[in-house]
Amino acid sequence: MDEDDERRALVEEVRAHLEWEAEWSGFPVPEAELAAVAYPGTVSSSVSLAPAPPPAPTPVEQVAPGDRAGRLRVLATEAAACTRCRLHEGRHKSVFSRGSFDASVAFVGEGPGYNEDQQGEPFVGAAGQLLDKMIVAMGLTRDGVYVCNVVKCRPPENRTPLPDEAGACSPYLTQQIDIVKPQVIVALGRCAAENLGVAEAGRSWRGQWGAYRGIPVMPTYHPAYLLRSPEMKKPVWEDLQLVMQRIGLKKS
Numbered sequence: 001m002d003e004d005d006e007r008r009a010l011v012e013e014v015r016a017h018l019e020w021e022a023e024w025s026g027f028p029v030p031e032a033e034l035a036a037v038a039y040p041g042t043v044s045s046s047v048s049l050a051p052a053p054p055p056a057p058t059p060v061e062q063v064a065p066g067d068r069a070g071r072l073r074v075l076a077t078e079a080a081a082c083t084r085c086r087l088h089e090g091r092h093k094s095v096f097s098r099g100s101f102d103a104s105v106a107f108v109g110e111g112p113g114y115n116e117d118q119q120g121e122p123f124v125g126a127a128g129q130l131l132d133k134m135i136v137a138m139g140l141t142r143d144g145v146y147v148c149n150v151v152k153c154r155p156p157e158n159r160t161p162l163p164d165e166a167g168a169c170s171p172y173l174t175q176q177i178d179i180v181k182p183q184v185i186v187a188l189g190r191c192a193a194e195n196l197g198v199a200e201a202g203r204s205w206r207g208q209w210g211a212y213r214g215i216p217v218m219p220t221y222h223p224a225y226l227l228r229s230p231e232m233k234k235p236v237w238e239d240l241q242l243v244m245q246r247i248g249l250k251k252s
């Protein structure tokens, strides 16, 4: 490729980027700006051929408050590109949520594991299958509840998220809960209970109502723990029955 070809390729790249950016943001790129990216022989000395930085995603505040699905989509897109904490370094896919934005119950777990990281969806492994059974046992449906985690990227070796990682990710969780506004949150595991502020020192962290942003929270054991300790299914079922009672579902 000679020098002219190389320059032509670069110019094409910049034009394509500007056109793509216009399409993405919904704002037209002024003709003058496109014209300034000229072909060899007419290249303006004021135009840099260095690749432009990617455009910032639409801030969630710019999506209509009533468009709850849209707001969650924007947040999920932000999380997919997020580098606020070190967990982004090892992620394959960020894992934002699954289920309905209109759910009466939200389940909040700790963080994605291997399967979730591969598929980009929370609770899809063995623990997820057990969670689904719990949901159905409550008289709810898999797609009718909202499911997410404290952190959206998989911690190495599935370790518990560190406080600074959970803190960096907390604005996503806060907004998810504010948008979905479930009647009840079920915190799955101590990490979720702590990060939702319902694991008070000096008392058992599970089985007792707390609140997160004004929403009742029932902390209970994580399904992954139940796979290792099936004898704990009984107390978890008792916790879930309290949730059912709270939202007016009949106890079996």
Ligand code: SF4
Pocket: 079, 080, 082, 083, 084, 085, 086, 087, 088, 094, 151, 152, 153, 165, 168, 169
């Ligand atoms: S875990 Fe949360 S804060 Fe950390 S990189 Fe992923 S999305 Fe960003």
